[in-house]
Amino acid sequence: MRTALTLAATKATGAATRFLGRGGGTALPGLMAERFDPNLASKLAASLPNGVILVTGTNGKTTTTKLLAAALEAKGERVLTNQAGSNLKRGVVSTLIKASNLRGRTTATMGLFEVDEASLRLVAPLLQPRQIIVLNLFRDQLDRYGELDTTARLIGEGIAATKAKLILNADDPLVASLASYAEDPDNVSYFGIEGLPADLATADRSVADSDRCPICNERLSFSRVFYSHLGHYRCPKKHFDRPQPVIAMTRLDKADATGTGFEVSVAGKRHQASITLPGVYNLYNALAALASATAAGVSLETSLKSFSSTTAAFGRVETIDWRGRKLLMLLIKNPTGATQVIETFIVRAKAPKVLIAINDNYADGRDVSWLWDVPFERLAGSKAELIASGLRADDMKLRLHYGGLDSHLEPELADALDRLVTELAAGETGYILPTYTAMLALRKLIGKETALSEVKV
Amino acid sequence: MSNKVVIAHLYPREMNIYGDAGNLLTLLKRLEWRGYEAEIRTVEIGQPFDFSGVDIIFGGGGQDRGQLIVGEDLLERGDAIRKAAADGVPMLLVCGLYQLFGRAFITSEGQELPGLGIFRATTEGAKQRMIGNIVVESPFGRLVGFENHSGATLLEPEQMPLGKVVKGYGNDPKSKHEGAITNNVIGTYLHGPILPKNPVLADHLLLTALQRRDKQAKLVALDDKLELAAARTAANRPQ
Numbered sequence: 001m002r003t004a005l006t007l008a009a010t011k012a013t014g015a016a017t018r019f020l021g022r023g024g025g026t027a028l029p030g031l032m033a034e035r036f037d038p039n040l041a042s043k044l045a046a047s048l049p050n051g052v053i054l055v056t057g058t059n060g061k062t063t064t065t066k067l068l069a070a071a072l073e074a075k076g077e078r079v080l081t082n083q084a085g086s087n088l089k090r091g092v093v094s095t096l097i098k099a100s101n102l103r104g105r106t107t108a109t110m111g112l113f114e115v116d117e118a119s120l121r122l123v124a125p126l127l128q129p130r131q132i133i134v135l136n137l138f139r140d141q142l143d144r145y146g147e148l149d150t151t152a153r154l155i156g157e158g159i160a161a162t163k164a165k166l167i168l169n170a171d172d173p174l175v176a177s178l179a180s181y182a183e184d185p186d187n188v189s190y191f192g193i194e195g196l197p198a199d200l201a202t203a204d205r206s207v208a209d210s211d212r213c214p215i216c217n218e219r220l221s222f223s224r225v226f227y228s229h230l231g232h233y234r235c236p237k238k239h240f241d242r243p244q245p246v247i248a249m250t251r252l253d254k255a256d257a258t259g260t261g262f263e264v265s266v267a268g269k270r271h272q273a274s275i276t277l278p279g280v281y282n283l284y285n286a287l288a289a290l291a292s293a294t295a296a297g298v299s300l301e302t303s304l305k306s307f308s309s310t311t312a313a314f315g316r317v318e319t320i321d322w323r324g325r326k327l328l329m330l331l332i333k334n335p336t337g338a339t340q341v342i343e344t345f346i347v348r349a350k351a352p353k354v355l356i357a358i359n360d361n362y363a364d365g366r367d368v369s370w371l372w373d374v375p376f377e378r379l380a381g382s383k384a385e386l387i388a389s390g391l392r393a394d395d396m397k398l399r400l401h402y403g404g405l406d407s408h409l410e411p412e413l414a415d416a417l418d419r420l421v422t423e424l425a426a427g428e429t430g431y432i433l434p435t436y437t438a439m440l441a442l443r444k445l446i447g448k449e450t451a452l453s454e455v456k457v
Numbered sequence: 458m459s460n461k462v463v464i465a466h467l468y469p470r471e472m473n474i475y476g477d478a479g480n481l482l483t484l485l486k487r488l489e490w491r492g493y494e495a496e497i498r499t500v501e502i503g504q505p506f507d508f509s510g511v512d513i514i515f516g517g518g519g520q521d522r523g524q525l526i527v528g529e530d531l532l533e534r535g536d537a538i539r540k541a542a543a544d545g546v547p548m549l550l551v552c553g554l555y556q557l558f559g560r561a562f563i564t565s566e567g568q569e570l571p572g573l574g575i576f577r578a579t580t581e582g583a584k585q586r587m588i589g590n591i592v593v594e595s596p597f598g599r600l601v602g603f604e605n606h607s608g609a610t611l612l613e614p615e616q617m618p619l620g621k622v623v624k625g626y627g628n629d630p631k632s633k634h635e636g637a638i639t640n641n642v643i644g645t646y647l648h649g650p651i652l653p654k655n656p657v658l659a660d661h662l663l664l665t666a667l668q669r670r671d672k673q674a675k676l677v678a679l680d681d682k683l684e685l686a687a688a689r690t691a692a693n694r695p696q
Contacts, residue, residue: 139474147474147520211470217522219470360694366589367603369648372479391694394687398653401683402479402486 007040007102044096044104045111045127050077052111052127053292054120054164056155057135057175059337060285061087061114062313063277064135067289067306069112074306075298080108084313085363085440087114089122110296117151120158131295132159133167133288137174137210138228139370140334148174148210156181165189167291169284170245171230177214177240189295191287192245193280194265196226197252200280215239226280227343228336247291249283257345264290266300273304277312279344281337315439322446323421326429331439332356333364335373338433342378346431351383354431355420356400357390357413357438364435368392376403385423389416390438413441461494462666465508467516467554468527469499475605477517477551479650483659484513491677502530508537511546512666518552518606518648528557528570535573542575547641547665549658551651555636555644556580556608576637576644577616583609583629589696591625591647593635597658599623600635601691602647610646612637619645624696641665654688656681 045052053068055061062084069079082095092113099106115123117137124132134155137148152174159166159181166182169175170192179188211220213235220240225231234241247266254261259276260283275286286307293303312318318329330345332338346352360366376399379386386407388396393411400407410416424430434442464484481497488495500506508514519527531538531554542548550558555576562570565582572580586607593600600620609629612618618628619636627635627646636645643658645651652659660676667674 149520149522212522217526366694367475367605367648369476369479369603369650372476372482372650372653392690394683394690395654398683398687399479402482402653 007097007100007104040104041093041096041126042128044100044106047100047104048080048106048108048111050110050296051130052113053131053133053296054124054127054129055112055114055133055135055288056117056120056158057133057169058117058138058140058334060135060281060288063282063316064133064285064288065112065114066313067275067286067310068133068292070306070310071289071293071298071303072110072112072296074302075293075296077110077296078108080106080111082113084114085436087116088119089126092119092123092127118154121154121161122158124158124164125161128162129164131167131292132162132164133292134169134175134178135284135288136169136172136230136336138334138336139373140365152178163187165295167191167288167295168243169230169288170243170248171226171232171284172210173212173220173229173233173240173242174210174214176243179243188243189247189291190243190245191247191284191291192242193226193230193249193283193287194245195224195250195252196280200226200252200255213237213240227340230284245287247287247294249287255280257348264304266290266294271300271304274308276308276310277317279317279340281340281344282312282317315434315443320446322449324426325421325424326427327420327432327446328429329432329434329439329442331436332374332433333435335370338370338374341433342374342376346384346433347378347382349382349384349429349431351385352431353385353387353420353423353428354379354433355387355389355416356396356407357416357432357434357442358388358392358396359390359435359438359441360392361437363437368395371395371399374399376400376405380404387416387419389413390435413438414445417442417445461496462488462512462663463510464495464497464513464515465500465506465511466497467500467514467550468502468519468523468530470501471523471527472517472519472553474518474520475552475603475648476650477648480515480517480549480551480652480659483650483652483656484515484663487656487659487663487679490679500534502526506534506537508534508541508546511541512669513662514538514541514546514548516548516550516554518554524553524557525570527553528562528572531557531573532571538573539575542640542642545641545665545669547662548643549652549662550642550644551648552606552646555646556610558642558644559610559637562608575642576639577613578610578628578637578644580608580610583607585630587626587630587646589625590691590694591627591635591696592623592692593620593625593627593647594623595620595635595658596638597655597661599688599692600645600647600651600655600658601688602645602649602651602654603691604646605648606646610637619643624692649691654684654691656684 166188170190220233250265251263261274320327559576559578618634
């Protein structure tokens with residue numbers, strides 16, 4: 001009875017907010033539910049017959065969720081997922097409420113939610129997931145979370161409040177160390193990369209975020225580095241070694257802007273795989289999704305087949321045809337992600353035309369100092385045409401100026417977009433590197449003229 | 458004498474968050490644009506370092522884990538750094554290293570870690586994290602930046618602050634003081650990073666360094682239009 005009443009009241013709130021045009025109506029039902037029946041989300045989650053999977057980490061949550069949902073759906077699951085912008089506790093709770101009828105039932109068989117790193121501590125105890133995936137931990141919007149070690153501890157607290165199987169990145173020392181929070185340390189699956197061709201591993205480690213032993217604080221010794229602090233490491237005092245991944249990329253066959261072909265080893269057996277997502281960072285997302293899907297009972301063939309046709313999540317690596325030009329939207333939000341985008345796409349392009357749009361709204365993180373940790377200097381000599389835009393266009397222009405790069409200043413996103421398109425020849429690709437809210441605003445501008453897959457935020 | 462300006466960078470591997478490396482880039486570029494050569498020498502934990510040929514010392518902030526290890530190593534170099542400070546070498550210390558240049562850092566568990574004692578200041582771990590855009594009135598004009606710290610730094614009465622907080626927290630939630638300045642040694646909580654958007658401060662460090670060699674040294678004025686535009690934008694953003 002209480003469930004039905006709370007659901008009726010909160011669903012009405014969601015509808016009313018949407019009707020009144022105040023945002024997507026996503027967070028408010030969650031807020032209402034917390035007031036009326038704090039156990040509502042737990043009850044709804046418990047009603048999903050095949051349980052809940054949570055995805056967290058600094059970079060790749062949205063893409064991994066999309067890949068994993070495709071694999072689970074290919075197996076026949078009906079998967080309930082949240083939108084990228086709704087990954088705080090309220091957003092997850094609201095997603096559950098919206099999908100439920102008044103009896104607290106949904107047609108979904110599974111819940112798959114991406115969860116903000118600092119919110120896992122609140123969401124995990126509530127939903128009691130069967131699996132928790134932790135992708136990586138990089139510096140990101142530190143103005144909200146404090147420091148990386150703090151973020152890891154918060155995730156650990158979330159893990160410790162569940163009996164979930166952990167899917168952890170073996171190549172990220174701080175993530176791998178989270179196994180110590182698991183109720184059963186054997187209930188952990190690691191994924192990782194065994195080796196990369198030299199030209200794909202980023203040599204620059206100036207932005208390595210956690211390269212010390214989580215136990216004794218000694219600097220880890222790395223035999224391989226793929227990017228930032230991801231690689232093969234061991235503590236010189238033998239406290240902590242890279243765990244052996246069960247799911248590992250063993251050979252890279254093809255890597256270009258259209259995707260990656262590779263060999264993956266699963267419990268010792270080797271298989272051919274491909275994804276239509278470029279970049280080493282997306283390789284990790286695919287390995288994480290594969291590890292989780294396998295643990296959820298999806299056959300390897302089904303997973304790999306569904307991956308090969310999954311496209312990127314919106315704004316992550318999104319190609320948009322607009323006014324006869326191709327626009328490639330590449331979200332940037334922290335130094336590691338931005339460095340990967342620059343290395344994967346911009347450095348390899350010939351005289352690329354690039355719009356960089358930096359906003360500092362709450363959802364972007366108020367602090368823009370991370371721009372100085374991104375090696376924009378790599379674009380020197382590439383003859384790149386650069387446009388600086390967004391609320392912090394002035395900061396972006398200044399950063400490029402000190403990197404020896406000239407740029408056009410167009411603070412208004414609409415003007416910047418016009419300028420980019422004007423500079424592009426017919427059929428030429430233009431690159432857009434936006435922060436989160438700049439990406440949403442740009443999609444809105446583009447969407448006025450062209451149909452984009454609908455995005456609710 | 459060579460016109461190469463030597464900048465010592467304290468612990469770049471541990472104290473490297475919030476884009477503080479942008480401060481070094483700013484010093485380098487503002488020297489290069491005026492025709493000076495510059496060299497960065499890094500101070501690493503456990504490695505010998507000779508501070509005697511150094512013109513400027515810079516150090517940034519780090520995660521707590523890094524700060525503990527750095528603190529021990531820094532103390533061993535205490536005499537050399539205090540001598541450089543007494544000799545008038547300009548220094549800029551941001552956040553974590555600002556704290557370690559004070560008398561002591563007292564952790565939230567009550568553990569007292571001694572500092573270099575160049576600033577008459579003590580930092581205590583606070584419950585409230587002080588985060589946001591910050592604007593400060595200082596002898597170098599209005600300074601803008603972004604602060605992100607949980608340590609609250611209390612200055613002794615005779616310690617001069619770098620400036621007065623106009624917007625934001627500064628050293629602690631109450632005093633409205635930001636940073637500290639003793640002779641040519643400047644400590645601050647301002648990231649952003651601080652120097653690109655506060656070129657007057659950057660040039661003060663450079664001119665001080667050059668005038669230690671040659672009292673007549675002058676800096677050619679640069680066009681700081683972009684720097685000041687970015688500073689104006691930053692000052693008007695919400696905290």
